[in-house]
Amino acid sequence: MERRHEYRTVVTWTGNRGTGTSGYRDFGREHEVSTDGPGPIAGSSDPAFRGDPSRWNPEQLLVASLSQCHMLWYLHLCSTSGVVVTEYLDRAFGSMTESGAGGQFTEVVLRPEITVESADMVETATRLHEDAHRACFIANSVNFPVRHEPTITPAGG
Structure with missing residues (x-):
């Protein structure tokens, strides 16, 4: 018997520095990954892609x-x-x-x-x-x- 599982997450961008994505260097890659239950994971892009090295990519x-x-x-x-x-x-x-x-x-x-x-x-x-x-x-x-x-x-x- 096949069972189906579903996993839901929410990714919220937190890198708006006041001008949104007005230019490639004008916005942060910071975001949070969350779901019901555990606390959020602080995320970003890899530092090679302008990300924050103190956050998960x-x-x-x-x-x-x-x-x-x-x-x-x-x-x-x-x-x-x-x-x-x-x-x-x-x-x-x-x-x-x-x-x-x-x-x-x-x-x-x-x-x-x-x-x-x-x-x-x-x-x-x-x-x-x-x-x-x-x-x-x-x-x-x-x-x-x-x-x-x-x-x-x-x-x-």
């Missing part, structure tokens, strides 16, 4: 979404497979190529650093990354490769 949010989705599936699969994860940190990396008036992501690499409870869990913990990748809704929705390069260490060594 859409490209970072895409990489973060892929990392979050993979992590959540991975932790779920570990919990149902007898693998006890005690720490998880991902230093994800995305690569985008700009061409003309647009661009596209060429790949995202997830680099999770994981600690499991014991050495006998490492093999299963490693294998479960493939399963998490296949299950990730976000990775299944993009048109570029999403790779993962996990490092799994048993607790205490």
Whole structure:
């Protein structure tokens, strides 16, 4: 049985410096991303495109979404497979190529650093990354490769 899920967000531009978009350099790229429930995310464009480096940009949010989705599936699969994860940190990396008036992501690499409870869990913990990748809704929705390069260490060594 197929289930449908809907996600609604609101993006509010906050970069009007008094003259709107009267010129390319006359407006800010600042905005807020919000939804019912959690607080807003302060956003902008990438600094390479006149954005505010102290705010999230859409490209970072895409990489973060892929990392979050993979992590959540991975932790779920570990919990149902007898693998006890005690720490998880991902230093994800995305690569985008700009061409003309647009661009596209060429790949995202997830680099999770994981600690499991014991050495006998490492093999299963490693294998479960493939399963998490296949299950990730976000990775299944993009048109570029999403790779993962996990490092799994048993607790205490």
